[in-house]
Amino acid sequence: MEDKKFIESLNEKNYIFRIGEVSKMTDVSPRQLRYWEQKGYIHSVRSEKMATRVFDHKNFVMVKLIKFYLDQDYSLTVSISKARKRMAEVSLTHDMVIAMHHGFVEKDGKTLMDMGYFDDKKQKRLYGYLNDDGHVSYLVE
């Protein structure tokens, strides 16, 4: 289970940024970030004794999403709404991919992703791989 430890060591949850860094990476001013936080659109963590904000990866992504919609001339409130919906979808996508990912196996010169049992009786296993056009092909065995 060394793989698991390695994955956890680089888990995005471990990445935190200060307001200046987030501002530069997202092109959102510190003033805006503080305001958005005050309104509850984003959240920062304040270490027990540390007086400065730190944003985790999740909130960094949220800022990027809000900015993405603002740049398309949506109002702030609409951007927030759209960003929250996207966040939920991205989060669900992440959870599902993690849950179905059972490693890779080599077959016929291809690298197949083992997606676990396909049926409730746990007799058929689902595999998938990317073909040349970028689409996923499936295999059940």
Added chain:
DNA sequence: GTTCTAACA
């Protein structure tokens, strides 16, 4: 040098 809060020619 950076971040914080509060306030506004």
Added chain:
DNA sequence: TGTTAGCA
């Protein structure tokens, strides 16, 4: 929302 002031 930008900017500035005065701190920590």
